[in-house]
Amino acid sequence: MLAKRIIPCLDIKDGKVVKGTNFVGLRDVGDPVEIARRYNEQGADEIVFLDITASHENRGTLLDVIERTASEVFLPVTVGGGIRTTDDIRELLRVGADKISINSAAVKDKTLISKAADMFGSQCVVVAIDVKRVPSKESYNGIFPTDFGTSPEDFHVVIHGGRTDTGINAIEWAKEVERLGAGEILLTSMDTDGVKKGFDLEITKIISDAVSIPVIASGGCGSLDDFYDVFAQTGAAAALAASLFHFGELSVPQVKNYLKEKGIPAR
């Protein structure tokens, strides 16, 4: 039976993990390779590296991190952040990434998705979609929204970390990226991200029902039940978390044991 995947995400800046980590005895607390290895030992199903380095000049450090990870961690590794062209993708795959995740660049030029799928195969193309609820038309009184919408039209794709509303309907965009050849969708709700009160079950369910490719839920998990809920109540194939694991609030084995106890297939 296919297991629901638990995926730790490491934010990386200039080759170092930026958020704190709870692992004891690390030689270098910020070394992504060492942290990836620890997650591997803990039974993580995949590793995601999100590069938040502002400039493109330091790309070499990221490539080095990926290459070193691929030499000792035999799990699928996804890399996102700052990917703009098929050359960027080729370079990451060449040093050992298994999948790449594209976000803003796909919104700005959707042919990047189809080009990447044609050149490297859909299996390595993850499209990250950041969504945010916008005030529903009915509730907008001209000055302040009195209510945030929950109908499918009220979920928009946002970029630049949620600061820019593209006006694109998130559900339609999810179907579009599938049609263009994406192999998976990494769905982050900007409404729940960082709040630790649970994944956005509503949009996760709507989008995982709307597409036939796997959806990775992201943003908002704060407890064991949040992981259970996203798998029990939506069609999500995987759940991604960052700080929750890094700060040791929960560990990967804890989450997996809990899921197994509750009858959710986990590795």
Add this chain to the structure above:
Amino acid sequence: MKLAIIDYGAGNLRSVVKAFNFIGEECVVTSDEETIRSCSGIVLPGVGAFREAINKLEAKGLCDILKKEAENGKALFGICLGMQMLFEKSYEFGETEGLGFIKGSVEKIDTAGQNLKIPHIGWNTLELNERSNLFNSIENGSYVYFVHSFAAKTDGKNVSAYTDYGSKVVAAAENKNVMGTQFHPEKSGEVGLKILKNFCNTVRHDNFTCN
């Protein structure tokens, strides 16, 4: 002992090489006939589409080389698309002839009418045929990592492992010295590395599974 990792310009060979290196095996990425002939075993990786991959193999003359080597009894191990190419034909984007080492064809995964996501991505369990040397000391029910939309259809006697995805999906197949896994052993953690070690052991000792 040295392994030839077949380079035909498709897919990421690096993780396969790194995995073999990690378990202490020497390998060379090549498409050169002499080099392939000088190696003890051959690994055929691959991601992407069947027809394009077969065409690339053909363009480099590798189909004939692989056939010659396999007929001479050299161990050949296909991974993912590389495993699919070991079969007679595929129905991905029309019918395409494969290498024909194992009887059967490659077809869209049959989810038996269940509402399951395609591609089949992620960790799924193995249901093992205990005779297979490839799975020596691997526990039944072990998880391995899959990424595919198409799967082999073949006679049960060629199947060394199944997985369950709506229907029984072929996870590994073999015919004497030719074998392959639909899943990625190089991405399947400890279990995957153990399977690669088992392959190397069969190469070293020529003890191929009898069907």
